[in-house]
Amino acid sequence: MAKLAFLGLGVMGYPMAGHLKAKGHDVTVYNRTASRADAWVADHGGARADTPRQAVAGADFVMACVGNDDDLRSVCLGQDGAFAGMAEGAVFVDHTTVSAAVTRELADEAGGAGIGYVDAPISGGQAGAENGQLSVMCGGAQADFDLAAPVIDAYAKICRRMGDVGAGQMTKMCNQIAIAGLVQGLSESLAFAQKAGLDVEKVVEVISQGAAGSWQMVNRHKTMAAGQFDHGFAVDWMRKDLAICLAAADEIGAPLPVTALVDQFYKDVQAMGGNRWDTSSLIARLTR
Missing domain, CATH: 1.10.1040.10 (N-(1-d-carboxylethyl)-l-norvaline Dehydrogenase; domain 2)
Structure with missing residues (x-):
């Protein structure tokens, strides 16, 4: 079992994070609207944090599922961003559907800090997230994917590496x-x-x-x-x-x-x- 952070508790992220907790992982969540994170903790246990940086402290894996390019940058970068708090060797897994350009940008930032990066957008809709039956299409180094795939399996029907960073998007x-x-x-x-x-x-x-x-x-x-x-x-x-x-x-x-x-x-x-x-x-x- 791993120590995880999950950033973004929308209609997809909320049940996905729940599947990770149900599998026995140690999960800390962050959501821009704090009441949503409070509700998740009430439903599933685990812990919540006030910033992405606090959420990822000590995490082996960090999952993100937010809205768009700017939202993803905001949870990754800056003094309170995830990258500032992640340890070398940890892996960041992005489930957001974003541009290949921002994926390459953030993967470069992560790599410079010794952080693995897997772009892993999802398909299957809200029902797929709730039932743990998502299709997950991944891009990233083989070693990073091999580490992340067993964790992703908590909510995946199929999870495949499609190539290097950006191939998932x-x-x-x-x-x-x-x-x-x-x-x-x-x-x-x-x-x-x-x-x-x-x-x-x-x-x-x-x-x-x-x-x-x-x-x-x-x-x-x-x-x-x-x-x-x-x-x-x-x-x-x-x-x-x-x-x-x-x-x-x-x-x-x-x-x-x-x-x-x-x-x-x-x-x-x-x-x-x-x-x-x-x-x-x-x-x-x-x-x-």
Whole structure:
């Protein structure tokens, strides 16, 4: 069992940190809103700290799951940041979806202090975090990954090293690119079925058994058809991720025409007041 710190207790980080504690690890948590950390300690035990630096004192591993590039910098850098308090040989594992640029920047900072760095973005949504069934795609030195993987297994269905630092984030971009087109296609299919006067349940029962089937179809078609969009990953966060994808695509010369189009569709959803709706809300554009 290891001594751990977990930085960021949002809808993903809160249950992930809980799985680590349930596995017997010694866990200290930090969250920008302290009441959230207090609630986690009340639920799971362990300890909370007032700053990232205090949280990571003596930790073998530090996990972070925050919002964006700036949030990650804020918990890593500066006098009260994690890097200032981590011991040489400790490993920092970043579960945030951020740009490859900030990943390289922070990995360089960590390396200069003798700290291992693994970028390890996650997929599986709130349900995956709560059930300990996340897909974790990692980048970093093989030795750092080998140390971190048994700890990550506490909440992972699959955990794979994809390459050196940054490869995890690039793989997460592949994930978001695939999801964007898939959810738009499913939205159009369900909206078409409704307008055609078909029984949506019967349609999904049939087509989900063939080539059109997907996790999104099986798990989200009912709520999408009912206009219920309170199931996890928010549109604002998806647009943040797609902006990262599109910027990286420009950098490497990869055309993403469908992703760019769906990003604009999510912009339409935001204009409808759907900033905090989950990503399946693309159907709302088609049925309003």
